[in-house]
Amino acid sequence: xxxxxxxxxxxxxxxxxxxxxxxxxxxxxxxxxxxxxxxxxxxxxxxxxxxxxxxxxxxxxxxxxxxxxxxxxxxxxxxxxxxxxxxxxxxxxxxxxxxxxxxxxxxxxxxxxxxxxxxxxxxxxxxxxxxxxxxxxxxxxxxxxxxxxxxxxxxxxxxxxxxxxxxxxxxxxxxxxxxxxxxxxxxxxxxxxxxxxxxxxxxxxxxxxxxxxxxxxxxxxxxxxxxxxxxxxxxxxxxxxxxxxxxxxxxxxxxxxxxxxxxxxxxxxxxxxxxxxxxxxxxxxxxxxxxxxxxxxxxxxxxxxxxxxxxxxxxxxxxxxxxxxxxxxxxxxxxxxxxxxxxxxxxxxxxxxxxxxxxxxxxxxxxxxxxxxxxxxxxxxxxxxxxxxxxxxxxxxxxxxxxxxxxxxxxxxxxxxxxxxxxxxxxxxxxxxxxxxxxxxxxxxxxxxxxxxxxxxxxxxxxxxxxxxxxxxxxxxxxxxxxxxxxxxxxxxxxxxxxxxxxxxxxxxxxxxxxxxxxxxxxxxxxxxxxxxxxxxxxxxxxxxxxxxxxxxxxxxxxxxxxxxxxxxxxxxxxxxxxxxxxxxxxxxxxxxxxxxxxx
Numbered sequence: 001x002x003x004x005x006x007x008x009x010x011x012x013x014x015x016x017x018x019x020x021x022x023x024x025x026x027x028x029x030x031x032x033x034x035x036x037x038x039x040x041x042x043x044x045x046x047x048x049x050x051x052x053x054x055x056x057x058x059x060x061x062x063x064x065x066x067x068x069x070x071x072x073x074x075x076x077x078x079x080x081x082x083x084x085x086x087x088x089x090x091x092x093x094x095x096x097x098x099x100x101x102x103x104x105x106x107x108x109x110x111x112x113x114x115x116x117x118x119x120x121x122x123x124x125x126x127x128x129x130x131x132x133x134x135x136x137x138x139x140x141x142x143x144x145x146x147x148x149x150x151x152x153x154x155x156x157x158x159x160x161x162x163x164x165x166x167x168x169x170x171x172x173x174x175x176x177x178x179x180x181x182x183x184x185x186x187x188x189x190x191x192x193x194x195x196x197x198x199x200x201x202x203x204x205x206x207x208x209x210x211x212x213x214x215x216x217x218x219x220x221x222x223x224x225x226x227x228x229x230x231x232x233x234x235x236x237x238x239x240x241x242x243x244x245x246x247x248x249x250x251x252x253x254x255x256x257x258x259x260x261x262x263x264x265x266x267x268x269x270x271x272x273x274x275x276x277x278x279x280x281x282x283x284x285x286x287x288x289x290x291x292x293x294x295x296x297x298x299x300x301x302x303x304x305x306x307x308x309x310x311x312x313x314x315x316x317x318x319x320x321x322x323x324x325x326x327x328x329x330x331x332x333x334x335x336x337x338x339x340x341x342x343x344x345x346x347x348x349x350x351x352x353x354x355x356x357x358x359x360x361x362x363x364x365x366x367x368x369x370x371x372x373x374x375x376x377x378x379x380x381x382x383x384x385x386x387x388x389x390x391x392x393x394x395x396x397x398x399x400x401x402x403x404x405x406x407x408x409x410x411x412x413x414x415x416x417x418x419x420x421x422x423x424x425x426x427x428x429x430x431x432x433x434x435x436x437x438x439x440x441x442x443x444x445x446x447x448x449x450x451x452x453x454x455x456x457x458x459x460x461x462x463x464x465x466x467x468x469x470x471x472x473x474x475x476x477x478x479x480x481x482x483x484x485x486x487x488x489x490x491x492x493x494x495x496x497x498x499x500x501x502x503x504x505x506x507x508x509x510x511x512x513x514x515x516x517x518x519x520x521x522x523x524x525x526x527x528x529x530x531x532x533x534x535x536x537x538x539x540x541x542x543x544x545x546x547x548x549x550x551x552x553x554x555x556x557x558x559x560x561x562x563x564x565x566x567x568x569x570x571x572x573x574x575x576x577x578x579x580x581x582x583x584x585x586x587x588x589x590x591x592x593x594x595x596x597x598x599x600x
Contacts, residue, residue: 061214064225069213069578072225119381120540122184124533127526129192134523135298136193142293143197143519144285150197151278154190157183158271165263196523203235203510204518205289211585229511229581233432234416236507237499241412244405246273255399294516301356301517303345308333330357348588355514358580359521362512365433365570366525368440371562372501373532374539374555375443379404379494382543382551383450383487389457389467389477390484400487407495415499432504433567433574439501440563446493447556453486454549465546512580516588 064072137146160183163169169176207228216226250273254266308330312323323329334350335342379401387400423430458465461480469477505525513521542551 063212063214069225072215072223118181118184120377120533120536122188123377123380124530124537125185125188126191126195127528127530127533129188130196130523130526131192131520132189133193134196134519137197137519138293138298138517140293142290143201144281144288144290146193146519147197147201148278148281150190150193151274151281152190154187154194155271155274155278157185157187157190158267158274159183160186162264162267162271165267167262167264170263195526196519199236199239199506200510200518200522201288201290202239203232204291206231206235230420232511233420233504233507236503236510237412237416240498240503240506241409244408248402248405248409251402251405252399291515297514297516298520300345300348301359301514303343304333304353304356305360307343330354349586351584352514352586352588354583355586356517358583359513359517361573361580362508362521363524365436365508365566365573366505366528368562368566368569369501369505369525369528370532370535371558372440372443372497373529374536375447375559376494376498376502377529377532377536378447378450378552378555379491382548383490385468386450386454386457386548387484387487389461389479390482390486391479392484395484400484401491403488403491404495404498407492408498411495412499412503429577431574431577432508433570433577435500435504436508437563437567439497439499439504440559440566442493442497442500444556444559444563446490446497447552447559449490449493450487451549451552451556453482453490454552456480456482458546458549468545515585 133146133150137143141149160179164176164179164183169179211228213225213227216224218224250270253269257263257266257269309324312320312326312329314320314323330353331337334353335346335348336350338346384401420430457467457480460482461467461477463469463471463477467477467480471477506522509522509525510518539551539555542548542554
């Protein structure tokens with residue numbers, strides 16, 4: 001078998017002599033002949049009734065030949081189905097932070113820089129903690145148990161946040177800030193265990209029943225390939241849609257609660273909804289296909305990489321890079337190559353080495369994401385503050401950013417049902433890396449729009465480039481004569497950018513990671529957001545008048561250059577998409593799979 005850039009020839013996959021093992025949970029009520037709720041299918045025993053290789057008789061699915069993989073159209077399978085609180089002061093006569101229709105809600109009065117700094121820290125913390133949550137899931141607890149424990153921790157954080165918003169606590173800003181900060185830290189720990197595990201758990205429910213491509217004949221007689229990778233993409237899109245349905249309902253309810261009742265209610269509402277999570281997880285515990293923790297897999301992956309780099313380091317960084325990219329970098333550390341000289345910890349097979357290599361390639365893709373996240377992160381602080389300096393016409397300034405989830409709820413189905421299939425019908429393979437590159441471009445365009453809006457706020461407002469300041473008589477500056485809904489433009493652009501970059505990143509982490517390291521690779525993707533927030537701290541000095549136009553312009557330039565660099569670095573990897581997806585599944589599992597929480 002010839003070796004390509006990842007050690008596989010796509011046309012040779014189905015002709016390999018070594019059995020390719022697929023180890024997936026059986027459907028409820030089905031067991032294999034050993035009475036184990038796990039199904040092991042040797043690839044070379046898969047034939048059709050007519051003797052055509054590539055079809056499984058017992059499930060009546062016909063699998064594509066290598067030639068059909070290259071030529072047939074692919075389709076998806078069926079899927080089973082805080083800023084105002086910190087920045088602004090208490091409105092006159094209010095003890096809860098409410099302001100009424102024409103006022104501006106507030107509580108602590110710490111200003112925009114403090115608001116941006118604290119919300120940036122909160123987001124950075126919430127995206128650092130997934131590394132710990134993923135480690136605990138893949139090594140010790142498994143995804144399901146990690147999610148349950150994380151929910152309990154997050155509930156504690158929710159409760160402390162509620163305490164920080166009680167009127168008697170708000171009356172003492174220093175105490176309220178302390179309680180609010182503690183609540184954010186504890187809540188971030190819970191989020192860290194939830195984020196990297198929930199999406200892989202959802203996608204694995206489909207994968208457990210449909211691990212391979214198969215042929216589906218359309219009513220027109222056209223032969224098409226049902227591609228699990230495309231279906232996983234669909235799953236992640238609707239997972240993201242559901243997140244934004246919740247965000248939309250929660251944020252709209254919260255901003256009106258803060259405006260007309262007080263902050264205590266705006267934090268009670270999401271806590272009440274969040275309490276439903278452990279109940280749902282418990283009631284559905286016997287319905288989930290689960291992969292149990294696999295012990296020292298992460299340590300073995302790191303040892304494998306360290307072994308591969310041995311003797312390849314050089315004081316010349318260019319030479320070091322060339323050595324690390326050599327064709328034999330991974331081939332030389334495969335168990336079959338080392339033979340009797342392999343170390344005792346090398347208990348896996350050659351295919352797992354290819355899986356680790358594929359997972360590390362995904363991580364190199366993610367290294368570009370901090371630049372993209374810089375543009376997205378403006379939505380959580382500076383764009384909200386920008387809205388407060390325009391004519392609101394009765395709408396709370398932190399309601400406007402709900403344009404983003406509204407756009408996602410509308411355009412995710414359109415993208416899934418029309419855009420992606422339409423491109424496929426035209427013969428355009430809109431691969432994950434192409435989508436991500438487009439996401440960078442749209443993120444840049446969003447920041448250009450925000451910069452133009454900020455320019456006209458400074459130009460048309462009575463207070464010039466200090467619209468959040470005061471008039472000479474001491475009154476607050478009136479809003480610039482610009483309708484706040486002009487922010488629809490940057491929010492729509494960033495929504496499309498999310499579809500192409502953020503959703504695809506989650507999908508890429510799932511499809512390219514070794515199956516027993518999916519939480520960790522997903523956590524690496526999420527950690528890129530934390531790095532972006534850390535970089536964003538350098539922009540805090542630009543997050544105030546009169547420098548906001550420069551803030552948006554600088555981020556627009558960085559996102560554009562980042563997208564160009566991303567595509568230049570990974571355009572060759574994009575050509576290997578099918579080869580990466582066609583790596584057979586390793587027989588190295590750590591521990592056996594389980595279904596419904598029972599050991600297999």
